[in-house]
Amino acid sequence: MGIRMIIRRLGGGLLVLWLVSILTFLLVHLIPGDPAEAVAGENATAADVERIRAELGLDRPVLEQYVTWFTGVLRGDLGRSLFTDKTVVDSIAGSAPPTLVITLMAIVVAVLVGVSAGIVAGLTRGSRVDRAVSALATLGIAMPSFWLAMVLVSVFSLTNPWLPATGYAELSEGFGTWLSHIVLPSTALGLATAAELARHTRGCVADVLTRPYIRTARARGASGGWLVRRHILRNAAIPVVTVLGLQAGRLLGGAIVIEAVFGISGLGTLAVNAVLQRNYPIIQGYVLLCAVVVVLLNLIVDLAYGWINPKVRTA
Amino acid sequence: MTLLSVEGLTIDLPGTQPGLVEDVTFEVNEGRCTALIGESGCGKSLTSLAVLGLLPPSVRVSAGAVVFDGVDLLTCSPRQLRKIRGGPVGMVFQEPMSSLNPSMTVGDQIAEARRLHLGEGRKVALARAKDLLDRVGIPNAARRLAAYPHEMSGGMQQRVMIAAAIACDPRLIIADEPTTALDVTIQAEILSLLRDLQRDLGLAVLLVTHDLGVVADFCDDVVVMYAGHIAERTGVDDLFYRPAHPYSAALLAAVPQAGQSRSRLTVIPGRVPTAGAFPPGCRFGPRCAHFTAPECARPQPHGRTRCGRVASGDLVLEGALHG
Known part of the structure; x- marks a missing residue:
């Protein structure tokens, strides 16, 4: 992977982030309703609202507002929440850990379950295992995550009191406690992605198996794990990595629903409350964060392509 | 001395065509070249793939024996078969571009057989791979080890394939139309490389081809196949004269x-x-x-x-x- 390509990809990512910042900013101003009135409350006088509007800078031209906000963003200052005195950065940093942990663990679950099931199914195409994986994968894609979450809670928390049904624990409260709180949410969130990955992996592995170079490797005496590791997986990985990159962004959004089901106060709760209260600095911060995460994931996916596929490296 | 003998080999396409290849019998002698010729679709490639048990899953050997050096490859254990593939029997395929792994360096692909069969470490095997690249006439061998197949021309790729096939000093090379996908000038180079190797290493070669010029140049014995049958088995002179x-x-x-x-x-x-x-x-x-x-x-x-x-x-x- 050439340095120039990394720089090009990085530049593209930054451009996307900048465009997202404009859209985010405008979006909030296009939402019906006046943030100043929301802040002032129901019994405020027109003068109060005017004063608050001036305080927030909402009376100035939109372009000027954007420049002020964006220069702040560049310095890492996303402004303050309209209702508490906390900065947006602090609010987000306070709510982000449970969401990020659950999302990351969901990715781990998805990769572990999905990719391994897909590999086994692809290698044994037409077998009973393959048919079972395909059927389960279809089921997994069709099942809404909140419903799956409730089924998991009912089985693993209510019927059998093995895992806590709600809440989140800090890592400082002990690894076991921490893990027990994130197993169910991560699984509920990750299984749909696991199903998607399993289908793609199966298809890719089955496709690679028909390629002439696999026959060449067999003719050389390669078989079993050696053949799978060195000849099949790497060539089957590219489409799978693409899907994973797309799914990771979806998982971050899906975490909002899962937080609600498990009563965890994370980014989702923060974002939903911000929308309901028209707390636009928080909304802007949240959307920007999501954009950064998605752009970053895509960058990682692009770099992974180069690592997996030598043809990309020289291109 | 007979090195490989195929006896009564019958391959079925279950449900459609019993006897896709029927009752095929021929021999490859130590140090000699046997050609398997015929038009496309005559079963030449299937026959050559069946020798090392590399047939696609849709077809099945239903009768016959493939005896290499006293061992029936059709009935021996998978483990024994794996030892023969890439060991005493090397194989060269038709389209080097699709027959080489696109995400593996050519060095690793050549070294692979030595690591599998001789248990050599990667470093040792790669050093040997460099010698092999030299041997098949690739300039700058040391640097080429780290190249990927797509960075090479078709002729170079086929040389790599040949280097990989001879990595473990085989006694028999099965070459399935090794020049069909190449330019005419490159074809001649590859064939003369194969002939040099055959002479220098004392290789027996089973050459699948539909090019009679190649047969006249290169081969001692000829097996003519048509529609899954052997039409005739003969010596190269007899084929052209009688x-x-x-x-x-x-x-x-x-x-x-x-x-x-x-x-x-x-x-x-x-x-x-x-x-x-x-x-x-x-x-x-x-x-x-x-x-x-x-x-x-x-x-x-x-x-x-x-x-x-x-x-x-x-x-x-x-x-x-x-x-």
Whole structure:
């Protein structure tokens, strides 16, 4: 992977982030309703609202507002929440850990379950295992995550009191406690992605198996794990990595629903409350964060392509 | 001394065509080159793949034996078969671009057989791979080890394939149309490389081809296949001077003659019957200029030729060469 390509990809990512910042900013101003009135409350006088509007800078031209906000963003200052005195950065940093942990663990679950099931199914195409994986994968894609979450809670928390049904624990409260709180949410969130990955992996592995170079490797005496590791997986990985990159962004959004089901106060709760209260600095911060995460994931996916596929490296 | 003997090999396409390849018997002798020739779709490649058990899952060997150095490869354990693949038997395939792993360096692909069969570490095997690249005539071998197949030309890729096939000092190379996908000038280079290797390493070669020029240049024994049957087994001189099957004679007649400019090109009318539509009796019958009912509609004799009329002396064929 050439340095120039990394720089090009990085530049593209930054451009996307900048465009997202404009859209985010405008979006909030296009939402019906006046943030100043929301802040002032129901019994405020027109003068109060005017004063608050001036305080927030909402009376100035939109372009000027954007420049002020964006220069702040560049310095890492996303402004303050309209209702508490906390900065947006602090609010987000306070709510982000449970969401990020659950999302990351969901990715781990998805990769572990999905990719391994897909590999086994692809290698044994037409077998009973393959048919079972395909059927389960279809089921997994069709099942809404909140419903799956409730089924998991009912089985693993209510019927059998093995895992806590709600809440989140800090890592400082002990690894076991921490893990027990994130197993169910991560699984509920990750299984749909696991199903998607399993289908793609199966298809890719089955496709690679028909390629002439696999026959060449067999003719050389390669078989079993050696053949799978060195000849099949790497060539089957590219489409799978693409899907994973797309799914990771979806998982971050899906975490909002899962937080609600498990009563965890994370980014989702923060974002939903911000929308309901028209707390636009928080909304802007949240959307920007999501954009950064998605752009970053895509960058990682692009770099992974180069690592997996030598043809990309020289291109 | 016989190194490889294929005896009565029969391959079925279950549900469509029993006897896709039927009762194929031939031998490859130590240090000699046997050609397997015929038009596309005659079962040459299937036969060569069946030797090392590399047939696609849709077809199945239903009878016969493939004896290499005293071991029947069709009935031996998978473990034993794996030891022979890439060890004493190397294989070269048709399209080097798709037959080399695109995400593995050529060095690793050449070194692979040595690591698998001789248990060499990566470093040692790569050092040996460099020598092999030198041996097959790739300049800058040390630097080329780290190249990927797509960074090389088709001819270079085929040299890599050959280097990988001879990595463990095999006794037999099976080459399935090794030059078909290459430019004409490159074809000649690859063939002369194969011939040098055969001579220097004392290799036996089973060469699948449909190029009679290659056969004349390179081979000692010839097996002519048609529609899954062996039409005739013969020596290379006999094939050109005294063909013993009308199909062989027709193939020879179809080669354009350089000496006779602007002469009409001879073709064999019709095409090879598809699997599932083989005629009864002589499979070449419907396209044969010498077809005579009812002899040719009956099952034909096995042996040196599968043409009853030639075997009985009823029909004498003309060769491409006289003398």
